[in-house]
Amino acid sequence: MKLNTNSNIYTFVYMTVVVVIVAVLLAVVSSALKPLKDANVLLDKQKQILGALKFNLDSLDTDPATKYLSLVNDTLTFGEKEVYVANLDGEVKYILPLEGKGLWGGIGGYLVLNEDKNTIYGVNFNHEGETPGLGAKITEYKIFRKQFEGTHIRNEEGKVVSVAVLKSGKIAEGKDQVDAISGATITSEGVSKMLEEELINNYKEFLSDVPAAEENVEPIEEKEAEDVESED
């Protein structure tokens, strides 16, 4: 007897079986690959932070994960925000994860501040789907990221004002600025807004407790000394 493949019951049962098989298959594969995927996400984050710390990932003496763990030794938490503390050749660097919006989707990055919580040491950006060759250039060092180095996120009075990303020719009032990427206006503005929002609002707590630059040199040294003592 030939099965009637057009009956309602057959259709119903058939679809149920198909969907259950597919669901089980995908669930098994997804959970089996989860450790690998999570490891990739973590490694990607560590590589990006190393990039922000201006390491060339192709010429590291160890693998990125080991290098990362040897540098970053503390995490400060401020509400939902985290700041990683790295020790680079005896100097303290603060790593601030950033999140914002570009043209097509989210953009993000890591901003590395010097001990004075003012001078930018390095920066790295990532994006979900900015236009390759245009907005996606925010990830490139020579073209875009390099400009941030040495700029200041505070104005002369010590107030946090962020760094502006502007088309060349425009001048930012009272803050440092870098050149936007031509042809990628909205992505560049996204970077500018992301920095502004994160530094002025979200990292307020972290950035608020620094006195003027000259005064903070000694207290921080003392604090470090205390830390060493307490560890002993």
Place this chain on the structure above:
Amino acid sequence: MLSQKTKDTLLGPLNANNPVVVQILGICSALAVTVQLKPALVMGIAVTIIVAMSNVIVSLIRNTIPMRVRIIVQLVVVAALVTLVSEVLKAFAYDVAMQLSVYLGLIITNCILMGRLEAFAMTNNAWDSLLDGLGNGLGYAIILVIVAFVRELFGSGQLLGLPIFPESWYAAGYENNGMMLMPAMALILVGCVIWAHRAYNERKQK
């Protein structure tokens, strides 16, 4: 070695019956992933694998599929395969998965897949369906690679991310063509490929 029919099934889609330039299918993703060569290559390979596999699976179960819900069954098969491929890429080739981002998921809606399943796999055996899937996938990949080659070369001055033109050219006033990076340029280039393809084939027929 191969019979004429097998040959037609496998090689036809590469030229005479190309899914992109003759049937004008899958244009949308051709615009999206062809700014650079690498994502275009990966996209081509991913689509080839997915068309071939879904063709085989649908062909194997074609006699059991209830006719009234056949499109849904095909869609489930394709969606499952695409999800599998994207999971595997995320686990083993994270960089590439990130680069393709949303377009990988959008393979599900690629008209070539549904087209081949409906037009071929539903009525042919598994072996022929496999060849048909491979042929169509590769036919799609070729066009993607041609378009991406031109766009990356003239738009960014690179191929696979490696600089092609010497610095001295830029010093002498050569500039990358920003137009090439715009989605519209992909359409125009696909148009040019279609034109060249038709002109060549018509001449051959005469």
